[in-house]
Amino acid sequence: MPLLLDGNRVRDDIKSELKPRVAALTGKGRPPGLAVVLVGNNPASAIYVRNKIKTCHDLGIYSESITPPDAINTEELLAVVERLNAREEIDGILVQLPLPPQVDAKRILLSIDPEKDVDGFHPFNVGALVAGLPAPRACTPAGIIELLKRHGIAIAGKRAVVVGRSDIVGKPAAMLLLHEHATVTICHSKTPDLPAVCREADILVAAIGRAAMLTADYIKPGAAVVDVGTNHIADRELAARIFRNSPERLAAFDKKGSALVGDVDPFDVIERAGAYSPVPGGVGPLTIAMLMVNTVAAAERHVAARPVC
Numbered sequence: 001m002p003l004l005l006d007g008n009r010v011r012d013d014i015k016s017e018l019k020p021r022v023a024a025l026t027g028k029g030r031p032p033g034l035a036v037v038l039v040g041n042n043p044a045s046a047i048y049v050r051n052k053i054k055t056c057h058d059l060g061i062y063s064e065s066i067t068p069p070d071a072i073n074t075e076e077l078l079a080v081v082e083r084l085n086a087r088e089e090i091d092g093i094l095v096q097l098p099l100p101p102q103v104d105a106k107r108i109l110l111s112i113d114p115e116k117d118v119d120g121f122h123p124f125n126v127g128a129l130v131a132g133l134p135a136p137r138a139c140t141p142a143g144i145i146e147l148l149k150r151h152g153i154a155i156a157g158k159r160a161v162v163v164g165r166s167d168i169v170g171k172p173a174a175m176l177l178l179h180e181h182a183t184v185t186i187c188h189s190k191t192p193d194l195p196a197v198c199r200e201a202d203i204l205v206a207a208i209g210r211a212a213m214l215t216a217d218y219i220k221p222g223a224a225v226v227d228v229g230t231n232h233i234a235d236r237e238l239a240a241r242i243f244r245n246s247p248e249r250l251a252a253f254d255k256k257g258s259a260l261v262g263d264v265d266p267f268d269v270i271e272r273a274g275a276y277s278p279v280p281g282g283v284g285p286l287t288i289a290m291l292m293v294n295t296v297a298a299a300e301r302h303v304a305a306r307p308v309c
C-alpha cells in the first residue's frame with residue numbers, strides 16, 4: 001500500500017499552529033478579519049464559502065460573507081471590493097470564483113488591495129511568486145507543498161509533472177515546485193503522449209478536472225501522486241468503472257446518485273504509487289487551511305504596519 005497523504009491530518013496540524021497566532025493578534029487588539037464575497041447562487045461555491053466561514057469561526061477569526069445578486073455588474077462589484085479595501089478590521093478579501101459572465105473577473109481581482117489578497121491571485125502577488133518574493137501564495141498550490149513536506153516527500157532534485165495549466169492551480173503549483181528545486185514540466189491538452197511524460201514524474205500533480213483520467217499507464221511505480229481533481233460524477237457507468245474494486249463506494253454512489261472523484265483512477269494509483277493523496281481527504285482540506293494561514297499572516301503584517309500612536 002502506498003503512503004496516504006492525509007490532508008485532514010495536515011489541516012488539523014495547521015489549524016493548531018494558527019490558534020496561538022490568532023490569540024496573540026486578538027490579545028493585541030482584534031482578531032484577524034476575512035471578508036468572503038459570494039456572487040449569486042452557485043451551489044458548489046456556496047458550500048465552499050460556508051466551509052471557509054465555519055473554519056474562521058473554529059479558529060476565532062472574524063469573518064463576514066457578502067452575497068451580491070447574480071445580476072451584479074463589474075462597476076457595482078468593484079465598489080464592494082473598494083469598501084472592503086478601506087475597512088481597517090478586514091485583513092483578507094476573497095472573491096469566490098467563478099463570477100457571472102457579465103462581470104470582468106480580471107478587473108475585480110486587480111482591484112483587491114494586494115496586501116489583502118489572501119487568494120494570491122492579484123498580478124502583484126503572482127509576480128512576487130515568480131520572483132520568489134514573500135507574498136500570499138495561492139491556497140491550493142501552497143497546500144500541495146505542505147502536504148508533500150509534512151509527509152517527508154523530498155522535492156529537491158525530483159522530476160515533477162503538473163497536468164493542468166490553470167492560473168489557480170497548475171501554474172502556481174509548478175512555480176512553487178520549481179522554488180523547491182524540482183525539475184518541473186507543465187502539461188496540458190495539447191501535450192503529445194501525455195502518459196509518457198507523466199510516467200517520468202517522481203511527483204505527479206493532477207489538476208485537469210477530468211474524472212479518473214490518469215490511469216495506470218500515467219503513473220511511474222513508486223511516484224508521489226497528488227490528486228487535485230474535484231469532479232462530481234452522476235453517470236452510473238462511469239461510477240461503476242471508477243469504483244470497480246469498491247462495492248462500498250459504488251453503493252454510496254447508488255444511494256446519493258452522485259460522487260466526488262479526483263483526476264486519478266483511485267485503484268490504479270493504489271497499485272502503482274509510492275504515496276498518494278485521495279479524493280476526498282487529500283488536497284481539498286488544505287485549500288481552506290492555507291486560506292487561514294494567508295489571513296493570519298495578512299493580519300500580522302497589517303498590525304506591524306500600523307502607526308504607533
Ligand code: GUN
Nearest residue numbers: 094095096097098119139
Ligand atoms: N473557486 C475555486 N477555488 C477557488 C479559490 O481557491 N479561490 C477563489 N476565490 N475562488 C475559487
